[in-house]
Amino acid sequence: MSQRIRIATTSLAGCFGCHMSFLDIDERLIELSKKIEFDRTPLTDIKKLGHCDIGLIEGGMGNTENFDLLREFREKCDILVSMGACAINGGIPAMRNSFGLKECLETAYVEGIGVTDAQIPSDPEIPLLLNKIHPLHEVVKIDYFLPGCPPPAEMFWTFFDQLLNQQPIEFTYSQIHYD
Ligand code: SF4
Numbered sequence: 382m383s384q385r386i387r388i389a390t391t392s393l394a395g396c397f398g399c400h401m402s403f404l405d406i407d408e409r410l411i412e413l414s415k416k417i418e419f420d421r422t423p424l425t426d427i428k429k430l431g432h433c434d435i436g437l438i439e440g441g442m443g444n445t446e447n448f449d450l451l452r453e454f455r456e457k458c459d460i461l462v463s464m465g466a467c468a469i470n471g472g473i474p475a476m477r478n479s480f481g482l483k484e485c486l487e488t489a490y491v492e493g494i495g496v497t498d499a500q501i502p503s504d505p506e507i508p509l510l511l512n513k514i515h516p517l518h519e520v521v522k523i524d525y526f527l528p529g530c531p532p533p534a535e536m537f538w539t540f541f542d543q544l545l546n547q548q549p550i551e552f553t554y555s556q557i558h559y560d
Pocket residue numbers: 394395396397398399439440464465466467468472473529530531532
């Protein structure tokens with residue numbers, strides 16, 4: 382890795398809550414910023430992905446755009462991290478996996494409460510939905526998993542601290558229990 386490691390992040394079928402939790406390391410972001418720099422990420426609004434040391438992805442893979450972006454992150458990031466329950470097992474969006482895609486679309490756009498112009502969107506600009514939400518590791522190799530919905534801020538801090546100091550990644554019980 383270079384002196385300042387280059388990090389990219391993105392959200393696929395996610396809610397940005399994992400990104401918010403990362404920001405919850407608060408003032409330690411200043412300390413971290415001396416060691417990292419951001420590439421493509423919604424935190425800086427950089428849109429183009431270059432070669433990175435680490436890529437963090439929240440959200441599962443649910444449409445064709447997600448698929449292309451996930452493949453690009455795997456190609457350009459030396460280390461790829463699934464952050465959060467949606468990336469790791471599909472999370473809340475994967476609740477639609479119990480139903481057919483047609484049924485989901487009709488429920489949302491035709492029969493939904495308050496729908497007045499019943500029409501399933503078909504603009505070619507809109508990425509096509511896949512039949513199911515997929516966890517990221519079903520599609521590409523994932524190097525690290527940060528569990529939780531969202532992973533707690535302390536987990537992000539521990540992860541970066543240990544990785545940047547080339548230590549094995551180990552979380553405390555309090556960082557990974559949810560009871
Ligand atoms: S894991 Fe939770 S916080 Fe993260 S994207 Fe999914 S729903 Fe949002």
